[in-house]
Amino acid sequence: MNLSFLPPDMNWTCEPCGEKLQPGIVELQYVGSVFKVELPVCPKCGKALISEDLAIGRMLEVELLLEDK
Ligand SMILES: [Zn+2]
Numbered sequence: 001m002n003l004s005f006l007p008p009d010m011n012w013t014c015e016p017c018g019e020k021l022q023p024g025i026v027e028l029q030y031v032g033s034v035f036k037v038e039l040p041v042c043p044k045c046g047k048a049l050i051s052e053d054l055a056i057g058r059m060l061e062v063e064l065l066l067e068d069k
Pocket of ligand 1: 014017042044047
C-alpha cells in the first residue's frame with residue numbers, strides 16, 4: 001500500500017535545521033505489515049514532519065473506508 005501525506009504547498013521547514021522539507025518515502029510498520037508512506041522529510045536530519053502515529057491513524061481511516069464498501 002502506498003499512501004501520500006504531502007501537504008498541497010510543501011512549503012514547510014524543519015524547525016531545528018531551517019531546511020526546506022522534501023518529499024520522501026518513509027516505511028512504517030503496522031500490525032506486522034510494512035507500509036510505504038510519502039511524507040515531508042527534512043533532507044538534513046531525515047526527520048518526517050508528520051508523526052508515525054498520525055500517519056498510522058490516517059491509514060486506519062483509509063482501511064475502514066475500503067472495508068465499508
Ligand atoms: Zn531537520
